[in-house]
Amino acid sequence: MIIEEDTILYFSGTGNSLQVANDIARELGNFNLCKITSLVAKEKIKIEGKALGIVFPVIYNRLPLVVERIIKKLEINKDTYVFAVATHGGTPAEVLNKLKKLLQNNNIMLNSGFLLHMPLNNIFAFGSISIEKQNKIFQKEKYKVKHIANIVTKHENYKCEVSPLIFDTLIDRIFIKTTDKIVKNLHLRDKDFWVDDNCNGCRLCEKICPVNNIQFNINKPTWKHNCEQCAACIQYCPKEAIQWRTKTKKRRRYRNPNISINELIGC
Incomplete structure (x- = not known):
């Protein structure tokens, strides 16, 4: 190219x-x-x-x-x-x-x-x-x-x-082996995503994932272990149904107000 x-x-x-x-x-x-x-x-x-x-x-x-x-x-x-x-x-x-x-x-x-x-x-x-x-x-x-x-x-x-x-x-240099290990296994960190009962099967997470890491099975998203930890799926879920471990249930989501969903998806 x-x-x-x-x-x-x-x-x-x-x-x-x-x-x-x-x-x-x-x-x-x-x-x-x-x-x-x-x-x-x-x-x-x-x-x-x-x-x-x-x-x-x-x-x-x-x-x-x-x-x-x-x-x-x-x-x-x-x-x-x-x-x-x-x-x-x-x-x-x-x-x-x-x-x-x-x-x-x-x-x-x-x-x-x-x-x-x-x-x-x-x-x-x-x-x-x-x-x-x-x-x-x-x-x-x-x-x-x-x-x-x-x-x-x-x-x-x-x-x-x-x-x-x-x-x-200094912290980055001291703990570089630890962060290297995290990054090496970064793609697999999506195993800790899950959805609660608020999921309505809208499939926005599937569309907005920049690396096509999400697919739907029986109207629920599953992650394919190619995650970049960009957080697009969890942040933009309109029902806030996507969670990561037990940490995100009550956390306020972030969506850049100056960028539309269509721009992110690439429409």
Whole structure:
């Protein structure tokens, strides 16, 4: 596959990264958006545009596994300007440096890397924050997007941002073997999903899962162990019928208010 236009590749579960990709593309102009999961079946992806962006959420201080898979397939012209934006609600640690090393293994240079704080959506650990707090974060996102677009427009080199909390980075390094083990078994963590009696068989979870990890059996969803822990299914269930272990029953769901369900699905 050949991508000739200036493009932003994005992966998004609950809409945060898609919002950022949309907003950056709007600021830059003449940039196409491409859903990373639409490229999974491609053997090689050749990038011939003048600029390439990669936008993704931080998961366990790492890139989503599907993003790593696509990065390894990229062939990028040496003259192409490459930038990345990692969205996070919690601690991002050195995720962009991890991406930089991954690209270097493929002889690709990451020219600039940015961290962008978005509303927390890790329902496996926390419930959603208040609408008021979300709106404050969205306001800050607008300013950061303009900053990113200004640097990208000029094709400036910009050192990859890391967490401003030194403690965050140290913890990531100390417990890297533990988080490596979690990520190694990430796809299997969907075994802890279940549905309660509120499920009405609407199949939205099946449609909204970005990696097609859900199928229906007897009008109930089952997970196929290819999970990215993006939380799209549990967050967007209209009946809040999907649960994870015993932790999520009373937790407030998060759905990005600036992204429609059809945009997430790709309609």
